[in-house]
Amino acid sequence: MIDILCVENDFIASYVLEKQIERLGYRLIGKVATGEAAIEQAMELKPDLVLMDINLDGKMDGLEAAQCLTTDFNIPVVFITARQDAELRRKAMLIEPVAYLNKPVQLKALRNAVETIYPNVRMKRILLVEDDYIISMLLEKQIRRMGYEIAGKAESGEKAIDLTREEKPDLVLMDIELKGDIDGIETVRRIREFSIVPVIYLTGNANEKTRMEAEETNPDGFLVKPVDMDVLKQQIREIVEKNTVT
The missing domain is CATH 3.40.50.2300 (Response regulator)
Incomplete structure (x- = not known):
């Protein structure tokens, strides 16, 4: 930074x-x-x-x-x-x-x-996967204020997979309920086939079944909406600063 x-x-x-x-x-x-x-x-x-x-x-x-x-x-x-x-x-x-x-x-x-x-300083890049426009804008603003770059934004799992493959972000913020044919959990399962990028789930659905399915994908965080921004910022900093995806 x-x-x-x-x-x-x-x-x-x-x-x-x-x-x-x-x-x-x-x-x-x-x-x-x-x-x-x-x-x-x-x-x-x-x-x-x-x-x-x-x-x-x-x-x-x-x-x-x-x-x-x-x-x-x-x-x-x-x-x-x-x-x-x-x-x-x-x-x-x-x-x-x-x-x-x-x-x-x-x-x-x-x-x-x-x-x-400072030629060797590369901003850490975060992929934002969220289908709610307002929430997406608020998260983007917070991420930029923290000094990170938005690697891309997706509203569907299919787009998130493509962006992860193309942009190689340092972290993915993943909503679970998305547009398209696959949800956030299935999206992460498919991402795990080619990348170990850290993932933080953000969801309004906090039932036990959803949480257990999410845990099977080995996420780095699971936060329930409305998200406590202080907690999210702390998790992002802890994860991003110790991980660099190549």
Whole structure:
């Protein structure tokens, strides 16, 4: 997990960066609007990377703050700015940032900048198998907030099998009652023929027969809806961080 501190004094730009960081699967650990606060937060939170606007509130601009972070604390910095100024860029590059990005920052450019210094970091990927649209959206939002990537979404067992084979997720969240001809338990039985990917069942049907049938597929979790999100997040972290499917 890559921890990022965002230093941006424009509310809208800060919000956009926050959403981009979340979408890329990184973790936003702080947002500040001044160079002074950036240094203070960096000392306390020890981010892996700082996104630094150049025009900031306070007495210290982004160049001065970045110089301090890179020289005194060895924290990588990516500059972000709306100014089209060759002299400003020249001064910024003397600080040896990871990248110098112009606003509006493109998602691909931000990803490339991060991967410049963290090339071997791969986001853990979760396959979401759920036929209820609202529940699926809520789960997807939680998964992304945790810093994981959605490997795919399926409403049927048949689609889930195909996606597991193609995408090789690190974890499958599996509803039991699905659209199509096979339920979640039968889906996992068929997945087990070619993959040992961890599975957490999510179901509104908690009767003993269903639970026993599910246990025969050796799942890593069995949660009853409405799902306690804190419990789900804990299980996901425990499973995903110790397993990598190849």
